[in-house]
Amino acid sequence: MDGMSDRGRSPGPADHRHEDRSGGDVAPERSVAVRPATMPVPPVDAAPTGADLVAAEWLFGDRLSLAVTYAELLIGDGVLRGLIGPREAPRIWERHLLNCVVVAEIIPRNARVIDVGSGAGLPGVVLAVARPDLSVVLLEPLARRAAFLTEVVAALGLDQTTVVRGRAEEWVQGGRDDRAGIATARALAPLDRLVAWCLPLVVEGGSVLALKGESATEEVATHRDVIARLGGGTPAVRRCGVGVIEPPTTVIEIVRERAVRTGAPAGPRRTRGRPRSPA
Ligand SMILES: C[S@@+](CC[C@H](N)C(=O)[O-])C[C@H]1O[C@@H](n2cnc3c(N)ncnc32)[C@H](O)[C@@H]1O
Numbered sequence: 518m519d520g521m522s523d524r525g526r527s528p529g530p531a532d533h534r535h536e537d538r539s540g541g542d543v544a545p546e547r548s549v550a551v552r553p554a555t556m557p558v559p560p561v562d563a564a565p566t567g568a569d570l571v572a573a574e575w576l577f578g579d580r581l582s583l584a585v586t587y588a589e590l591l592i593g594d595g596v597l598r599g600l601i602g603p604r605e606a607p608r609i610w611e612r613h614l615l616n617c618v619v620v621a622e623i624i625p626r627n628a629r630v631i632d633v634g635s636g637a638g639l640p641g642v643v644l645a646v647a648r649p650d651l652s653v654v655l656l657e658p659l660a661r662r663a664a665f666l667t668e669v670v671a672a673l674g675l676d677q678t679t680v681v682r683g684r685a686e687e688w689v690q691g692g693r694d695d696r697a698g699i700a701t702a703r704a705l706a707p708l709d710r711l712v713a714w715c716l717p718l719v720v721e722g723g724s725v726l727a728l729k730g731e732s733a734t735e736e737v738a739t740h741r742d743v744i745a746r747l748g749g750g751t752p753a754v755r756r757c758g759v760g761v762i763e764p765p766t767t768v769i770e771i772v773r774e775r776a777v778r779t780g781a782p783a784g785p786r787r788t789r790g791r792p793r794s795p796a
Pocket of ligand 1: 685704
């Protein structure tokens with residue numbers, strides 16, 4: 518599945534889960550082989566080309582050069598530090614940046630967004646780049662990833678973006694009351710666990726946006742009752758980027774209709790297995 522030959526297949530987060538096969542759980546900090554300074558990194562141009570360029574110009578507008586800088590960081594340092602697989606480098610636009618940025622179309626102006634399990638910044642950094650009106654929190658428990666995110670935010674000058682090292686469950690338990698209007702999550706966990714983690718982070722009337730793949734409709738059917746018990750409304754499956762990217766990104770949107778007491782037995786039992794995600 519290397520290279521661009523699989524264009525048309527669902528793009529998405531699962532494709533770099535080689536670094537986290539724990540099903541969305543916190544993966545242990547891996548020791549990363551240090552590439553000797555003399556060993557060349559295969560050259561990959563960070564700038565989009567062809568159809569990706571057309572879509573990127575449309576979606577990022579005058580923020581495109583900032584997006585290219587982020588792509589450079591991902592395929593450079595991100596690969597060297599084991600946050601992105603080397604096979605992702607040639608398809609960083611198609612499967613990652615473009616797959617994420619289209620979600621901006623369903624995020625209201627000036628929203629506060631918490632990106633849960635941001636990893637190397639997907640989709641949180643992409644949204645912050647494309648939408649300077651948003652204030653974005655990148656929530657990520659693993660030190661190595663949080664450190665990379667902090668460097669990226671500084672390098673890109675994203676002054677409305679902050680990095681918080683921690684788990685979603687700790688956010689509310691820790692007494693934080695700074696909930697957001699939107700929580701995003703990509704390749705985080707199966708939908709029931711994802712909603713249990715993310716719904717408490719948004720205000721009532723706010724939404725969880727879960728970037729998923731072809732499994733979305735099936736996941737919604739499976740977890741509808743749990744979502745309702747967690748205080749979520751009827752999930753809506755949305756397709757973002759229709760007519761701009763192929764395939765469009767599938768997003769499950771769940772509005773927080775009511776608050777449910779933290780720790781109440783409404784939550785799902787832990788689901789074993791890998792998160793259901795695009796690809
Ligand atoms: C498979 S990675 C996906 C990263 C990124 N969202 C993407 O699409 O590339 C899942 C991320 O979720 C983080 N994570 C796992 N459990 C979490 C939790 N309870 N709260 C917040 N983040 C979590 C992991 O550390 C990891 O970085």
